[in-house]
Amino acid sequence: MFVLIPLFPLLGAAVNGLIGIRGFSRRAVGATAVGAAGMSFAAAVAAFVGLLRSAEPAIVKTLFTWLPPSLVRTASGSLASLRVDLSFHYDSLAAVMTLVVTGVGLLIHIYSLGYMAHDKSYARYFSYLNLFTFAMLILVLGANLGVMFIGWEGVGLCSYLLIGFWFRKDSASNAGKKAFITNRVGDFGFLLGTGLLVYALGTIDIAGIAAAVEGGALAKGTATAAALLLFLGATGKSAQIPLYTWLPDAMEGPTPVSALIHAATMVTAGVYMVARLHVLFSFSGTALTVVALTGAITAVYAATMAFVQTDIKRVLAYSTISQIGFMFIGLGVGAYAAGIFHLMTHAFFKSLLFLAAGSVIHALSGEQDMRRMGGLRARIPRTYRVFLIGALAISGFPGLSGFFSKDEILASAFASGQYLVWALGLAGAAMTAFYMFRLIFMTFFGEERFTEKAGEPVHESPPVMLVPLQVLAVLAVIGGYIGLPRLLGGRAWFTRFLERTTGAHEAGLAPGTEALLMAASVAAALGAIYAAYVIYVKKRGEPARRFAERCRALYQTVLRKYYVDEFYGKVFVGGVFAAGRIADWIDRRVIDGLVDGTAGVARRVSRLAILFDERAVDGAVNGVGKAHLAASSVLRRLQTGHIYNYALAVMLGVALVITIAVAVF
């Protein structure tokens, strides 16, 4: 049943991609794509309901054998038969993910109908979007690392195509390429991690890995190595340190794409993967710590960069990186459910923010620079309202979804005793609130800094765009209540539902401590919002400017993204190209040179130059060849034409023959 979920988007992509692109009207294209997304969502809901009713914790459905069995000699010396089936796995974790993917996906499909209405490549766009949904669902449902990897790379491909959707722009196609290649670096880790598991366990089946780990078949060191390699893949896909640089650039894509792929779904694939392999990560311990620390550092680090960005979408991009850091904190302290909970709420409010930002951009006919916005509150009030909801949610304003999920993560971090992680998380939360409201204030408050182009007045978006926004706003508000913690009288339903898959995790905090922590984060968030208000509304951004001037070096460093892009460009890309040039030089000069016999000896044989024109020298082509030709001309000189020379040669021959014969005798 649940296998149908990815089927619809696939069909939608195929229909639009093969037929729609040629013959369909825009309406038909839209209907196909949205219909596919809708049916997929319906199927996801149905499957979810089915899972709730079922007593089974997980359903596995195998379609067919993908890679037939091969013998593998594992680390322990035993022979395993590695078989990879095209099989799917549906449990509470997958259920949450499919609902998020198809639900948010459906809304974004609808939104796109309006946003992309004037684009020439309408069918191509929707075909890619459907294809993405399909790939993401494969990633989520895959029952083994192989199938997961199909989705993993599939979403990467779609991301590549959608970032570079407006391929005439060089920046767009560059960004797409950068995203793909950075992800490939992550895949390098993913593949090696998979290889290590094959070697260690002889299986890449997720259930099989879990069973083997629990059965004690894996050494701790091996587990750590495998987990870290896989996590390298996760950092690529989820834009964490050190592979985060592609995500801000990815904003070159259409805004709905940013919302769906680069906020709500694809970038959380790494989070999902770690959660999916929680047994492995938990067993290692060390790996889990690395995950938590990476998440915490990324959360703060990315937030600092969001402080100084002026491109509305780039702020959101850094925010996404930061928020995914939070998710990894949750996973890293063992609170898998909390991490996934945040994943879900983040999907609501971040896609809301992106789509709302898209609405702003739409209103201003493509303007993305916040320095040329301001005062939009009055001009596009509906967009403003939903944007504000999203900003409050992400800031952890009490009662909104972000508050619950973030709080649960921070509480778990504190409970795990990793206070550094907790402290970083708290700081990150405060920073989040600050830059989000910096964004709100710069965009919607103050004076209007934009110039209206003639014939394109600032306009509110059409309903087809606003309705999804409003739905998402509602979700961003109420989405947290399914995981309402016990402290606040909830039953933590979401956590318990997920713990059917991830196993129980007790925060083990005293209610008092928990309340205190909650208060701390609320205070941090509210304080940060207030600070933003003072700086950007009351003082019209003056303090920020003054700060930038006074600490110019620091400001520049942050603005230039800590020069990491430059560093990567110089060291890695530059290194590869330098190596490429060297290799190319070797190829042309050394190897072919040796072969071509550029050796001066051969060149000096002047007769050859006369004999062979340089263009078509069959003999001289080849290195050995040139040497031969030189030898040849020597031999020719020996052939003098004189009888007495020849006669001497004959006598020499006689002597030679006799000498050789006598020598052996």
Added chain:
Amino acid sequence: MIPIEAVIVLGLLLFAIGFVGVVVRKNLVVMLMSLELLLNGANVILVGLGRRLDSPRGTIFAMFVIIMAVSEAAVGFALVLAYFRQKKSYDVDALDDLKG
């Protein structure tokens, strides 16, 4: 009786003189004569050996060689003459159209 060694040395001497003549002299006719000397050197050895071994075969062999030498000389002269008609020269150094 003359020792066989002396006969052989004589033959070899003749042979060597003939060879040196072929190599050193530049006149084709002289070279032709040197060739005859070569063959006669061999003949001396053959006849000497035949006597020493008390076998008629040596002499018979030598007679065959003489016959062959005659025809060779005839052919050789014919070729040299044909060449002379074209080049008006007996100089062996002129024979270098074919080389390389």
Added chain:
Amino acid sequence: MIVPSGYGLRPLVPELVLLTAAAAALFVHLFAGRHGRRAAGYVALAGIGAAGFALALTPPSAGPLFGGHFVADPFALYFKAAILLAGALAVIMAFRFFDVEGGEPGEAYTLVLLAMVGMAAAVSAADVVTTYVSFELFAIPSYVLAGIFKKERRSAEAGIKYFFLGTLSSAIMLLGLALVFGLTGSTAYAEAGPALAGAEGRAVLVAMGRVFAGLFFKAAFVPFHMWAPDVYEGAPTPLVIFLSTAPKAAVVAVLVRAMTSLFGAYAAEWRLVLQVIAVATMLWGNLAALTQKSLKRMMGYSAIAQAGYLAIGLAAWGEAGRTAVLFYIVAYIVMNAAAFGLVLLVDKGGRFDESIDGLRGLARRAPGAAASVLVVLLSLTGIPPTAGFIGKYLLFTAAVEKGMILLAAAGALNSAISLFYYFRIGRAMFLEEAVSAVPEAGSQTPESFSRAVTIFLAFCAAVLLSLGLLPTLLTTPAVSAILSR
């Protein structure tokens, strides 16, 4: 000195037929006059055909005849057949040559036949005297053949060079043969051989070295080969076909016989000698061919190199080595005939263009001939599925089986080197365009292609291909010729 009853002169019939044909050709030449330029040739061809017929009817005999001077074993018959083949191919091409270039071919046909008599005798010789006499019997006509073309100065030069060096080398060989006689007191191989085994080794080796020198000279092995390129370039092309193939066949037969009967006890020594000679010959021939501009001279060096491969088989010896040699000699005759025949394909106003450039664009102008030549080139290089490949293959295998892996490797390497120059021809024919497709008015005489040569080339190609695909056609008689001895 008793002739075995029932034999009489029967084993000599092929030689006698050739001799008769030679006389007949001479007469026809004298009386047919200028109108019958080809008449002597037809007689010669008929004579060769009749000799072949006689050869087929000659019962092979195991033992020596005529007092141990002569054997007509299957081995000898095989080589005689090969020599007849070489003669026939040469005579056929001679028609074309003399038709275009003019000249008096009658003597040439006679001399070819006479030389063949000498060769046939040499192949059967089982006595040092017979060996020497038959050698001279084919050597003397050869000198004349090289210098026969009076119109061409280079021909006379070729004749003189061949004559002086040839006579010198046979004198050296004579000295060796005399020494054999001196050491053993016998001239028959059957008696001398065993005696040599017990004689003073160094003296035997000196004798052997001299005998081999004479043989190597005729086979154009390095360093006795210096005459060959000059003679091959200077002599009339059809006679080069003859001179570059038939004597080698005869010499190889004599060598094999001398190695088994006379110097059988000194196998270790001559095998090393032949290894060195083989490598030197292949390398020298191939390397020197690389930079030649004249097609004919290049093919001359190619002929030298090809003989080097034969030496591999002789060095390897054994049944396999000799079988390989027997196979390769036939392939060699056909390949060489075709290679030199190619020179006669294009006639540019009464002359043959001997340069490689003259072949440019041949594939377009004469596709059939070009395709045949391609097969011949593949065979010369040793690329399957041609006789050249099988032949080289057999030679190399024989060497490998005797542990001479490096020798085989050298042979293989050489066949790769030879690709350089053989495919200069392929390139000219197929990949390049003719220098000027349209002859400029008056400056160039229109060229004509000979249908006969095209057919000739096609025939050679067909033979090479069929021997390449079905080598058993030749290996079976070769093996039986070897085993009979």
Added chain:
Amino acid sequence: MNVFGIPILTFVTFFPVAGMLVVLALPTSSARAIKLAANIFTGLEFAVTLLILTRFDAGSGEMQLVERLPWIKSIGAQYLLGIDGISLLLVLLTSLLTFVATLSSWGAVTGRLKEYYAFMLLLETGMVGVFLALDLLLFYVFWEVVLVPMYFLIGIWGGERRLYAAIKFFLYTLFGSVAMLVGILVLRAGHHSFDWMAMVAAGSVIPAALQGWIFLAFFLGFAIKVPMVPFHTWLPDAHVEAPTAGSVILAGILLKMGSYGFLRFSLPLLPDAARRYAPAVAVLALVAIIYGALVSLMQKDMKKLIAYSSVSHMGFVMLGLAALTPMAAKGAVLQMINHGLSTGALFLVVGVLYERRHTRLISEFGGLSSRMPVFAAVFLIMTMSSIGLPGLNGFIGEFMILMGTFPVSWLWTAIAATGIVLGAGYMLWLYQRVMFGTIVHPANESLKDLTLREFATFMPLLVLVFWIGIFPKPFLDVIDKPVEKIIRIVNPAHFEAPR
């Protein structure tokens, strides 16, 4: 099983020769008839190779449909053909790609048609023969037969420096193959037979030291053909100069002859040497993977870029074979097929552009996506196939090679995986530079999208790219047993019961 009374393998091998004769018999003036005949023959040939499937037992690892006739009795050479799963896939690939290449030549080749198609058909016989011959001498014969037509295909219908490229190709490969010939001779001296099956059955008769030498001789021949660094420099030249169809066949099939030979002969016949030298081969393969990728990155000519990418991809194949584990080896065999399909298709892609613009310089293009959407899609799919996107064929091979290699050495796997990253780099950059951006060059404004005939040539390749990517089981099932059999001979330790 017979076709017209001729045993099927013989028929498959020599049917193209019949085609060649027919083409040669047609009058030179009737270009259409010549093209038609050539296409019909290659098409029929493909159909007949498919017919083999009906009598092929996929579950067996043994040689099937064996045809044995005496050939050269005196040296024990036989006319011995047989087919197992490995050969089957390669023969199918050969007949398919030849058909595709012939089809793609319809408009591309205009001069000297008769010779062109005759050489194409002769080439096909050689290639099929190489994959079917089980007698080493016969194998060598077919191996060399391939050389000549390819030489002429490059030399006559090639680009500007075709003469240079053609002779370079010929010389390189001939040097390699004479080395191999010597190896064959020595091998035969040890076994007194050319019969692959008999040699395999006889086992390790030859002393290990001698095996080493033979292995090196074989390796030289195969490594030049594959080609492995540093024997690869003939490849870029040959590709750049060859006509499109020639490139397709060169990359698609000829290179596979090298890796096939390594798997079929070097491994099972010289097991001791293979075990000893496998790490060295693997290291060379790794060098090829990285080196090929780096050099690709620097290329300005599309064909050259793809040629170097072949060096990199064939490095994967050789790594898979040198790992000596069943999984890696199976991956390698599949990768041979994959590389044939995707690189063949990429050369067709370049050919499409070349036919329109008569240049292959990347800088001449840019922004083509907007003018040629269908072409863009095909190119993209093939690019993705080449860089190993899961779900497409390329991934399966690479994945199995990497997974199979890991137990042997994690370091090899890691280095090879780096190659995958680089592969994405140069291919995507190529795609970007050709397809994305705005159209700068005015000549590109009027480019036509794929014609129906062009699309039809891509179609079978597209289908297979997806088929192997999604449901590779039939392909892997066929090669499972034969590959395992070979690996069992070379590396029995891999299969021993755990101690």
